[in-house]
Amino acid sequence: MNARLALVMACLFALTATSACRKKSAAPPDPLRRAYDVETDWNDPQKMIPLNYQEAQGKRLFYADCVWCHADSTPAGPSNRSNVTPAPPLMNDGATLNGESDEYLRNIIMLGGSAMGKSAMMPPYGQTIGEKEANQLIAYIRAIAQPPYQPSAKPQSGYPAKQ
Amino acid sequence: MAPEEMGKVTQRLRLWFAISSVLFVVVLAISPVKDLRHEWKQYKRAYVRYAESRPDTKRLLADYNPDIDQVWIPEMNVVDRCTTCHQGISKNSLADASVPQPFRAHPPIPHSIVNWGCVICHRGQGPATEVAEAHTTTLAWEQPMLPARFIQGPCGSCHLADRPETPKLNRGRALIDRLHCTGCHRLQNIDRPAMLGPDLSNVGTKVSRAWIYKWLKEPRTIVDADGNTVTNGYLTEEEPRMPFFKLSEDDLRALSGYLSTLRSHPMESSSINAAVLAKWAKNPETVSQGETRFRQMFCSTCHSLAVTRAGETKLIGGNIGPELTKVGSKVNPEWLVGWLRNPAGYLPHTRMPRYGWTDEDLYKVTRYIREQMVDPDLLKGVPALEQASPAEIKRGRELFLEKGCSSCHVIEGVPPQKDFGPDLSALGAKNVSQLDFGQSKIPRTLVSYIQAKLTDPSSVNPSARMPKFNFAAGDLDAITTALLSMTGPPATSALQHQVVPRDTPTFTAAGAFGEVYTRYRCYVCHKFNGYGGDLAPDLSYEGSRAQRAWLISFLKKPQTLRPTLVLRMPEFNMSDKEAATVADYLKMVLQHPAVNPDEANARASTPQLAALGKQLYEVKYQCQSCHTIGSGGGYVGPNLNNAGNWLTPAWMEAWLKNPQALVPGTIEPRRAFTPQEIQALTAYLMTLRHSGPAAAAGRGAQ
Numbered sequence: 001m002n003a004r005l006a007l008v009m010a011c012l013f014a015l016t017a018t019s020a021c022r023k024k025s026a027a028p029p030d031p032l033r034r035a036y037d038v039e040t041d042w043n044d045p046q047k048m049i050p051l052n053y054q055e056a057q058g059k060r061l062f063y064a065d066c067v068w069c070h071a072d073s074t075p076a077g078p079s080n081r082s083n084v085t086p087a088p089p090l091m092n093d094g095a096t097l098n099g100e101s102d103e104y105l106r107n108i109i110m111l112g113g114s115a116m117g118k119s120a121m122m123p124p125y126g127q128t129i130g131e132k133e134a135n136q137l138i139a140y141i142r143a144i145a146q147p148p149y150q151p152s153a154k155p156q157s158g159y160p161a162k163q
Numbered sequence: 164m165a166p167e168e169m170g171k172v173t174q175r176l177r178l179w180f181a182i183s184s185v186l187f188v189v190v191l192a193i194s195p196v197k198d199l200r201h202e203w204k205q206y207k208r209a210y211v212r213y214a215e216s217r218p219d220t221k222r223l224l225a226d227y228n229p230d231i232d233q234v235w236i237p238e239m240n241v242v243d244r245c246t247t248c249h250q251g252i253s254k255n256s257l258a259d260a261s262v263p264q265p266f267r268a269h270p271p272i273p274h275s276i277v278n279w280g281c282v283i284c285h286r287g288q289g290p291a292t293e294v295a296e297a298h299t300t301t302l303a304w305e306q307p308m309l310p311a312r313f314i315q316g317p318c319g320s321c322h323l324a325d326r327p328e329t330p331k332l333n334r335g336r337a338l339i340d341r342l343h344c345t346g347c348h349r350l351q352n353i354d355r356p357a358m359l360g361p362d363l364s365n366v367g368t369k370v371s372r373a374w375i376y377k378w379l380k381e382p383r384t385i386v387d388a389d390g391n392t393v394t395n396g397y398l399t400e401e402e403p404r405m406p407f408f409k410l411s412e413d414d415l416r417a418l419s420g421y422l423s424t425l426r427s428h429p430m431e432s433s434s435i436n437a438a439v440l441a442k443w444a445k446n447p448e449t450v451s452q453g454e455t456r457f458r459q460m461f462c463s464t465c466h467s468l469a470v471t472r473a474g475e476t477k478l479i480g481g482n483i484g485p486e487l488t489k490v491g492s493k494v495n496p497e498w499l500v501g502w503l504r505n506p507a508g509y510l511p512h513t514r515m516p517r518y519g520w521t522d523e524d525l526y527k528v529t530r531y532i533r534e535q536m537v538d539p540d541l542l543k544g545v546p547a548l549e550q551a552s553p554a555e556i557k558r559g560r561e562l563f564l565e566k567g568c569s570s571c572h573v574i575e576g577v578p579p580q581k582d583f584g585p586d587l588s589a590l591g592a593k594n595v596s597q598l599d600f601g602q603s604k605i606p607r608t609l610v611s612y613i614q615a616k617l618t619d620p621s622s623v624n625p626s627a628r629m630p631k632f633n634f635a636a637g638d639l640d641a642i643t644t645a646l647l648s649m650t651g652p653p654a655t656s657a658l659q660h661q662v663v664p665r666d667t668p669t670f671t672a673a674g675a676f677g678e679v680y681t682r683y684r685c686y687v688c689h690k691f692n693g694y695g696g697d698l699a700p701d702l703s704y705e706g707s708r709a710q711r712a713w714l715i716s717f718l719k720k721p722q723t724l725r726p727t728l729v730l731r732m733p734e735f736n737m738s739d740k741e742a743a744t745v746a747d748y749l750k751m752v753l754q755h756p757a758v759n760p761d762e763a764n765a766r767a768s769t770p771q772l773a774a775l776g777k778q779l780y781e782v783k784y785q786c787q788s789c790h791t792i793g794s795g796g797g798y799v800g801p802n803l804n805n806a807g808n809w810l811t812p813a814w815m816e817a818w819l820k821n822p823q824a825l826v827p828g829t830i831e832p833r834r835a836f837t838p839q840e841i842q843a844l845t846a847y848l849m850t851l852r853h854s855g856p857a858a859a860a861g862r863g864a865q
Contacts, residue, residue, distance in 0.1 A: 034311035037330065052270040057328060065830055068799040069788070083797040084788045114783075121788035127833040128823060 042071070042092045043146050051143055058140025061133055062091065065125070084121050094145035102138050109134045203231065203292050206248040210266055219256055231292060234280035239658055243280030243289035245297065252276055273328065284317045285309060300608070305594035307608060309647065312640055316591060319648025323352045323665040335645025338638055342404055346571040347584035347629070351649035352665050360405070360571035362510055364427040369498045369509070372423035373545045376415050382407065403485070406630035409621070414562055420551025421559020427575050430501035431508060435522050443526050453531025456524050461733040462487075464688075464698070465514075468536070483514060483687060483698070491537040499529050516683040519736030567628055584629060589651030599624070613643050668693030676748035679741045688732075691753070699732065704755035704825060708814045713805075714746040715739075724801040724809075755817070755825055763813035768846040776847025779840055789831075792851060800831060807852040815845040 032038055035050030039059055051059060062070075068080045070091040081087055089096045097105070108116045110131075112124030125134070142149040198204075207229060214223040232250070234243040251257035251266040253276050258268040269276055274284075282289040287308035291297040300307040309316065315332040325333045336353065343359045344350060366375070382405035410418065443449060467480030469488040478486060494502075501508065503525055506515035520528070551559070560577075563569060567583040590613070598612050603623045605611045615622050617639055620629035634642065653659045670691040672680040680686070686695035689702045705714070719742050721732035737745075780786045789799035806815075817824070819841045822831040836844070 036311075036314065053273075053328075054271045056330075060327060060330065064828070065832075068830070069797075080789065080797040080799045083795075120783065120785040123784070123788075123832045123834065125832050127835060 054139045055143040058136035092144045094147040210250045245281040316644040316647030320650045335641035349586040351588040362573040364575040367426040376419040417558035420555035453527035489538040491533040492541040514687040591647040592650035670694035706749040706753040707755040707758040715742045718742040758817045760813040772846040776843035805853045806848045
């Protein structure tokens, strides 16, 4: 009798000793509160879009250099968009920009409109900003796109997991 | 003992021996099993399984190591084992959101994770090997990870200078500066400015006791359509800087009584002929002319006024000076005249320039302010206040010291109190056990402590002397971020080398220019060699940029170069001599070394060259997308209609070559113009003069 009890005790002891206390994971926190920065959806002022570091830097560059022609209102008043012909695309215009590859966007930012067979009114920024900044801008453009940007089917660097 | 009995014992002993052997083996096994079941080992195995489920297994497991991974930075005193579990942190192919944590790659950031580890930015316990101990506060480990929204705080522990990449931190630092937290607290890398709150030595000449009472009770000036004072935070910087002090009725009476007796020196009295005054007073247009003058002087560049449109009250104007919607009901009329004539006569450190008003202008503008910028209900609810009694004055003076007023306000004869509040210069590095939470029920973390203190200081400590500020949610987080960045001096000298210091530029203007510069407070809006405000263009190289004659005419009558600009340079009524002094100084001293005037000025311009420049401007480069010439074009850049009279050819050439070299961060992109194109564009721009296109073309040909 005694022996069986001791055995059971030993097993219990071993069990409690080995099983590490594992806590269940908490609910995922609100992405807006975790975001590096946020941007208001241009089409819906109630909706906020979370931005990561890369996109947040793109936002800063956008509001420094691009907002004057690629938005309908600017922090400093009326937009310059109406003074430019043909009218430049709005930067959140997903219908136009989602179809363009990252490489095309990078080229038109860095080399300017005339080099890409578009309006010369888009100046080249290749000597003003670097490749890194251009990628940040593209990340921002992708983040604010409406309708939302879906990365194309052919992956650029990611490897989808085997199912 | 009988042998059969012996056998029984042996059997029992055998049984016991067997059981204890099993027990022994089990106990011995506990340790290896426990070791095998370590949390981090489970993550290690899970990572291998995950990597094997993907096509790039080989690359993912190339640097796999079954033991603890560690980033060790001895010079920063950092041991960081986070990568033991976060094994894909720097693997580009694991960036996708579908990759399960803790294996997902970190989003792109400016520092290499392999070199810097994680805890420098995220805090938490680097050496810990269990999830809970690494991430949260436990009895033995006191630094929890920072909530992600304060992630810019640790940037500021090394980057003492502001970086454009960290807007929240910069906003928090700016708010700490603007709200004069340094009046009471010692803070890291934020110096005490020359003037905090206004000097009160002479406040009795400016406002009545009733107004002081009202202001101390409710330091707010703006009222919305329903008559409620606006207390919605600094989001739009609408709030005055004066915080709420919880003052009893007796305290309010005593302090207002004491302050209303402060009259250290009388205001300059105006000596205008009574007959002339009577004549001006009869003019029915006086008030409307005063309003016109007020607008012409661009007072709104620094001061805001509340405007109610469609039931919504909004402040319009700048925030350098105080909001003025009801100032006519606030200040004494004689004080107002004296102040506008010479602000430094009342407040030596004021940022208000000394305008060259004529007596008649002064009369009209003060009439306008006193009759239009008023609110008859401003002092509603203030009890009848008599002359202050000696007991009230004595008590008021005591209160002034007790409440810490002298940390921000100067009164002649009252010693200033530096470091009235606790030293916060290393608050961001404090452990929870070092904080006094009192009886409050808030979570025991540094972040919740800071936020509770900022929201309502008495919620943590009922006897706190700190006044109450009203912050918008975003600003609360920004200030928290800035406070978290203040982790005290670096722990090691090696760490000192990692710190990017904040530079503190100074600019001293001497001589005749110094007098004009001080009188008109140029530095409030303009920057000179890094020193000054950023509302208006940086003038460090203005001497290279602008022509002398243009500078003089601009100073005499400023015209806006950018049509969309709302806040504009005021008209100071400068004398010819003052304008010439400024122009000469700018031309002599504020020059850019890369702009060589002789070379460009001597270059001959031909009509052909100018025509080529026009062609380049309009067709090849289409500069009209941003600049206006004639009546067409964009308004991102300045209007170029008068470029030939405004800019020097040398500046144009240097600018076209590399605008960012002259003005870092300017919007104008750098283009790859050939030297000939630069000369042609310069020649064209020099033909653009206000006197009409035909005359300009003729002059350009010379």
